Amino acid sequence: MGTIDPSGMTATNGPSVQQSDDAHGYYTPGEPLVDPVAPTGPISQRWTTRKFDNRLVNPANRRKMSVIIVGTGLAGGAAAATMGEAGYQVKSFCYQDSPRRAHSIAAQGGINAAKNYKEDGDSVHRLFYDTVKGGDYRSRESNVYRLAEVSANIIDQCVAQGVPFAREYGGLLDNRSFGGVQVSRTFYARGQTGQQLLIGAYQALERQVAAGTVEMFTRHEMLEVIVVDGTARGIIARDLVTGEIETHLADVVVLATGGYGNVFYLSTNAMGSNVTAAWRAHRKGAYMANPCYTQIHPTCIPVSGEHQSKLTLMSESLRNDGRIWVPKKKEDCQKDPRDIPEEDRDYYLERIYPSFGNLVPRDIASRQAKNMCDEGRGVGPMVGDFRRGVYLDFSDAIARLGKDGIEEKYDNLFDMYARITGENPYETPMRIYPAVHYVMGGLWVDYHLQSSIPGLFVTGEANFSDHGANRLGASALMQGLADGYFVLPNTIREYLADAPFSKIDESHPAVVEAQQDVQQRIDRFLSINGTRSADSYHKELGHIMWEYCGMERSEDGLRKAIDMIRELKADFWTNLKVLGTADSLNQSLEKAGRVIDFIELGELMCIDALNRRESCGGHFRAESQTEDGEALRHDDEFAYVAAWEFGGEGGQPVLHKEDLIYTAIEMKQRSYK
Amino acid sequence: MATPTLVKGARATRSTITLKLLMAASGLAFIGFVLAHMYGNLKAFAGHDAFNEYAHHLRTIGEPMLPESGLLWILRTGLIVALVVHVASAAALWRRANRARPVAYQVKKNVASSLSSRTMRWGGLTILAFLVWHLLNFTIVKVNPSGGATDDPYNLLVDTFDLWWMTIIYLVAMAALAMHLHHGVWSACQTLGLTNTAVSRQRAKLAGWVIAVVVAGGFSLVPLFTVFGVID
Amino acid sequence: MNLTLNIWRQPNADAPGAMHAYAVEGISEDMSFLEMLDVLNEQLNAQGEEPIAFDHDCREGICGTCSLMINGQAHGPEVTTTCQLHMRSFTDGDSITIEPWRAGAFPVVKDLVVDRGAFDRIIQSGGYISANTGSAPEANSVPAPRDKAMRAFNVATCIGCGACVAACPNGSASLFMGAKITHLGELPQGQPERYTRVVDMVAQHDHEGFGGCTNIGECASACPKEIPLDVISQLNKDLRTALKQGK
Ligand SMILES: Cc1cc2nc3c(=O)[nH]c(=O)nc-3n(C[C@H](O)[C@H](O)[C@H](O)COP(=O)(O)OP(=O)(O)OC[C@H]3O[C@@H](n4cnc5c(N)ncnc54)[C@H](O)[C@@H]3O)c2cc1C
Ligand code: HEM
Ligand code: HEM
Ligand code: SF4
Ligand code: F3S
Numbered sequence A: 001m002g003t004i005d006p007s008g009m010t011a012t013n014g015p016s017v018q019q020s021d022d023a024h025g026y027y028t029p030g031e032p033l034v035d036p037v038a039p040t041g042p043i044s045q046r047w048t049t050r051k052f053d054n055r056l057v058n059p060a061n062r063r064k065m066s067v068i069i070v071g072t073g074l075a076g077g078a079a080a081a082t083m084g085e086a087g088y089q090v091k092s093f094c095y096q097d098s099p100r101r102a103h104s105i106a107a108q109g110g111i112n113a114a115k116n117y118k119e120d121g122d123s124v125h126r127l128f129y130d131t132v133k134g135g136d137y138r139s140r141e142s143n144v145y146r147l148a149e150v151s152a153n154i155i156d157q158c159v160a161q162g163v164p165f166a167r168e169y170g171g172l173l174d175n176r177s178f179g180g181v182q183v184s185r186t187f188y189a190r191g192q193t194g195q196q197l198l199i200g201a202y203q204a205l206e207r208q209v210a211a212g213t214v215e216m217f218t219r220h221e222m223l224e225v226i227v228v229d230g231t232a233r234g235i236i237a238r239d240l241v242t243g244e245i246e247t248h249l250a251d252v253v254v255l256a257t258g259g260y261g262n263v264f265y266l267s268t269n270a271m272g273s274n275v276t277a278a279w280r281a282h283r284k285g286a287y288m289a290n291p292c293y294t295q296i297h298p299t300c301i302p303v304s305g306e307h308q309s310k311l312t313l314m315s316e317s318l319r320n321d322g323r324i325w326v327p328k329k330k331e332d333c334q335k336d337p338r339d340i341p342e343e344d345r346d347y348y349l350e351r352i353y354p355s356f357g358n359l360v361p362r363d364i365a366s367r368q369a370k371n372m373c374d375e376g377r378g379v380g381p382m383v384g385d386f387r388r389g390v391y392l393d394f395s396d397a398i399a400r401l402g403k404d405g406i407e408e409k410y411d412n413l414f415d416m417y418a419r420i421t422g423e424n425p426y427e428t429p430m431r432i433y434p435a436v437h438y439v440m441g442g443l444w445v446d447y448h449l450q451s452s453i454p455g456l457f458v459t460g461e462a463n464f465s466d467h468g469a470n471r472l473g474a475s476a477l478m479q480g481l482a483d484g485y486f487v488l489p490n491t492i493r494e495y496l497a498d499a500p501f502s503k504i505d506e507s508h509p510a511v512v513e514a515q516q517d518v519q520q521r522i523d524r525f526l527s528i529n530g531t532r533s534a535d536s537y538h539k540e541l542g543h544i545m546w547e548y549c550g551m552e553r554s555e556d557g558l559r560k561a562i563d564m565i566r567e568l569k570a571d572f573w574t575n576l577k578v579l580g581t582a583d584s585l586n587q588s589l590e591k592a593g594r595v596i597d598f599i600e601l602g603e604l605m606c607i608d609a610l611n612r613r614e615s616c617g618g619h620f621r622a623e624s625q626t627e628d629g630e631a632l633r634h635d636d637e638f639a640y641v642a643a644w645e646f647g648g649e650g651g652q653p654v655l656h657k658e659d660l661i662y663t664a665i666e667m668k669q670r671s672y673k
Numbered sequence B: 001m002a003t004p005t006l007v008k009g010a011r012a013t014r015s016t017i018t019l020k021l022l023m024a025a026s027g028l029a030f031i032g033f034v035l036a037h038m039y040g041n042l043k044a045f046a047g048h049d050a051f052n053e054y055a056h057h058l059r060t061i062g063e064p065m066l067p068e069s070g071l072l073w074i075l076r077t078g079l080i081v082a083l084v085v086h087v088a089s090a091a092a093l094w095r096r097a098n099r100a101r102p103v104a105y106q107v108k109k110n111v112a113s114s115l116s117s118r119t120m121r122w123g124g125l126t127i128l129a130f131l132v133w134h135l136l137n138f139t140i141v142k143v144n145p146s147g148g149a150t151d152d153p154y155n156l157l158v159d160t161f162d163l164w165w166m167t168i169i170y171l172v173a174m175a176a177l178a179m180h181l182h183h184g185v186w187s188a189c190q191t192l193g194l195t196n197t198a199v200s201r202q203r204a205k206l207a208g209w210v211i212a213v214v215v216a217g218g219f220s221l222v223p224l225f226t227v228f229g230v231i232d
Numbered sequence C: 001m002n003l004t005l006n007i008w009r010q011p012n013a014d015a016p017g018a019m020h021a022y023a024v025e026g027i028s029e030d031m032s033f034l035e036m037l038d039v040l041n042e043q044l045n046a047q048g049e050e051p052i053a054f055d056h057d058c059r060e061g062i063c064g065t066c067s068l069m070i071n072g073q074a075h076g077p078e079v080t081t082t083c084q085l086h087m088r089s090f091t092d093g094d095s096i097t098i099e100p101w102r103a104g105a106f107p108v109v110k111d112l113v114v115d116r117g118a119f120d121r122i123i124q125s126g127g128y129i130s131a132n133t134g135s136a137p138e139a140n141s142v143p144a145p146r147d148k149a150m151r152a153f154n155v156a157t158c159i160g161c162g163a164c165v166a167a168c169p170n171g172s173a174s175l176f177m178g179a180k181i182t183h184l185g186e187l188p189q190g191q192p193e194r195y196t197r198v199v200d201m202v203a204q205h206d207h208e209g210f211g212g213c214t215n216i217g218e219c220a221s222a223c224p225k226e227i228p229l230d231v232i233s234q235l236n237k238d239l240r241t242a243l244k245q246g247k
């Protein structure tokens, strides 16, 4: 305590010293890591100073500089549009048939910004504070402060683009409080905020395509990053329609490829969401930070059977009026819920957390739901060996507000539920179950969003940067757009100011090697000719991850999971079956490549989770709980970012720790009892 | 066919919507004409002299400022121009539509559209064919299918519709016209940008019904009453 | 339930295609339509026949990737996207015909997958507001009347799926275009470019080979986002104004 942080300010905590070593034998300890471009000075001045200090690039030179941006979600789309406007030569990639379809489109709730339009005490500092606290003190304070600082500009920018945010009668912007935060700072466009923000970025991007500054490559999947003399100089992408393996070279490469929640097979992510771009970069030297940090959302529509391919989120706002319960007796689980008398119902959240009740944070609500189902008191159809669902009951709310009152508030959610389940939620209680929703982990980046490979920048959900061990609702959209519109364009300047970079062409050995690697992998998938589809491996991986590396983890479970994943990987390479050819649209082939990367990532996630013997943010570690069974964080041991370096094929990953030192904030344990 | 290029120097005048605006304008001109024409035909109920008087009057309006049949020719020119515009635009849009769907569906359901909306083109052709015959019949050649006199408009009319099959031809044409108008009126409102709300859309559809019934119904009275001998 | 599926198969854009019949068994009514196709594809893979290519991504009705003409209706019999259509809308023993979107401007890529790049080019031609990053004024400095903002929002929900084109007998993309014109045209920020936007977008639409709209109305009923027909009227009106302005 009281030590001087490298930033020049007085630190409120000291570096952590890890006592436990659960992952011993699974990893190699590496050198400590420091952010080489961490800013200094008072926190509120850091970003302003840095923008000024970063060198400028002459507009006439920008035309000669080429930038590859993979991903067209909020992070990538916004960056490509902005860099295009600035006059760089941009190449933009996405695997979908249009940039407008990136999964940012699915975000519902809203986007935070410290506008203080309601004069309710919000400020940049409060948004910063809430975000660090929400992340359970596992994020970097400089990054988060910057995020809060630019948040207001995001709203201005989006409104100027024509994003139809909700408005009040006077024509000014409306906002609401979201996710248990006490100020109103969440801007929204009904339940389709992500869609509207993405369409705004997409339109800005298409405008640049028309202007000729951005060249768009849709239905292209990035399969490798090209690293020449230690710096990223391009990518190998496959044209998903013709199958052609293309080489794209540039001065700098940006990955904005989204999250890897699909490692769990069932998640709220899109079917195509993948880790391939990030994982390939990881294998080429980019560190993967905190891979085990995942966020699980408590209010998803439950699984209905083995065939299920994805999960659908319903807004968390439902918990404001619904009461969550399961039957007290296992025998009642198959009964019609309306026939279960009041005294046989267990309103378990209200019972365990009397002061917060049904409004406990996401991770607690999720974990308790899983506990109830694991105890055998879940409801709904039997999937595998137990029922995965708890009731979210609106009958009290309907009695209080009337059916019309509920309809007015939740109409579209109720409709969606009815469409998917075929049940009428006005008559019988809804069933909900937690689902993987977001990953806080991702490629390690410095304050400039540059990864450990020079020239490779990472933005949006694909990086690990701003949310620590848990993300506040409505702040992923904020981060994606902050990175894309305001941060990256300012930090990448500093890198590009060193141009011109050495000339390389497609015959460079590093390029040829990357091409060959990609080609060989594809040939290998097609030639195994075993008996199992890539999808079946994905499903199996998902079961393992959910069971052992989901909301609650234990040392034994994680060890078991690592063994299972290793076996699965070996089986994949001997028994996979991919039909069709490499020179046409081949969705099974695409899937195979994504699944094997998920398998490798899954192993690393389990190792990371094994090492982190603390309950923190979105996850609960069985060995680290208070006497009454609540999450117990260990700031003395784990207040660090775990950045994993690839240890080579068959080798062990190398762990680099970056200490988290706070100067503007003090760490506190949370309590919801 | 789709080509991945962007159009340069776009002009509003060259768009499909401009073609549609032309159709709507010429269509509305036709509606004005048929309403007036229908009203004129009803003079047949007033008897031989009144009707012929009216036919004559049409040719002398505006005299001596205009030569004989002057106004009529102004009207005719307008109608001919409208017809050319209407039919040419229809042909252009028809051709585009065929190219826009080069491969047909094996199964295609129509859920929301009216039969009249889907038969505008064939209905229009029916009207055109009718028009050719109609003009031969009454104006250009003055064919009297029962072989009677052709220089007396009233008699020509009565002679024509005394034949049951001529009445049928006209009634079929009126059915085609009714359908064309049922969709055409609403469609013209939509094309002109007058139906921006659910209410105005309802009104335009209602107007389609009303005009279709009034025009086709009104026209049909004369042949029907003639074949049944009320007018003779 | 057991079903017979008649599915269009076409190896690539240039090869001829044909309908093929497949039988699937044991389909649960809780499955989504695409999950039913997943089952078929697993079955085909096991039999050594190449799985059927179809477009999909979010599977929650928002990305607009999924398509399919199901028994002659775009996105099938309900007002929703194919990914949100569930098998309880069908009955045991049904025979279901599945075809790709058919439009000259949407060439088939493979099987049920088509290329909707024309939509992106329509947006490129003018479906945006030119506001460079960093140049935006404070968001509340320009109030937007709430009713107009609501209308803008209602039509901004278009997901660019192309069902309107697929359903339209003329293969017209007027509903898609009208939605964008109305969205941007209702907002104060959209005014400066309003009339050049409509001219440019319509020109691109025509150039791509979409048909002209004759107000048939199938599009709106196929639209999973229930975009109303009045956006087409708005589109026409804006073009008429542009004509008057000599654009
Ligand atoms: C259902 C749901 C609801 C949510 N609700 C909210 C909310 O209310 N508020 C909030 O703040 N956050 C929310 N989130 C989180 C938030 O939406 C995401 O974190 C955020 O949008 C991610 O944006 P992104 O730009 O990083 O990635 P994405 O939008 O996922 O974009 C990824 C891009 O990368 C491309 N890509 C990926 N891999 C490759 C490859 N190998 N080759 C080429 N291209 C590739 C894709 O094509 C795509 O264009 C929600 C998330 C989900 C799933
Ligand atoms: C003389 C009587 C006619 C009248 C009163 C008439 C009226 C109209 C009107 C009002 C429209 C709607 C315009 C719009 O959509 O904006 C229309 C459309 C059309 N008309 Fe006519 N028309 C007539 C004759 C014809 C003829 C002779 C043809 C011959 C081909 C024709 C073919 C069409 C077609 C193809 C359309 C477009 C379909 C549509 O808009 O849905 N019409 N007509
Ligand atoms: C039952 C229905 C109809 C009857 C009885 C009828 C009768 C007549 C008669 C008697 C004339 C000659 C008038 C004259 O020369 O003084 C005439 C002319 C004409 N009619 Fe009709 N008509 C009918 C329907 C229509 C319809 C539906 C159309 C158009 C779509 C039409 C278009 C015309 C035209 C263009 C002329 C020529 C006018 C001219 O001299 O330029 N008629 N009709
Ligand atoms: S208007 Fe409707 S049908 Fe057409 S692309 Fe948009 S959402 Fe799809
Ligand atoms: S169905 Fe087609 S004709 Fe127009 S009203 Fe819809 S685009």
Ligand code: FES
Binding pocket: C055, C056, C057, C058, C059, C060, C061, C062, C063, C064, C065, C066, C081, C082, C083, C084
């Ligand atoms: S798959 Fe996204 S809308 Fe259907």
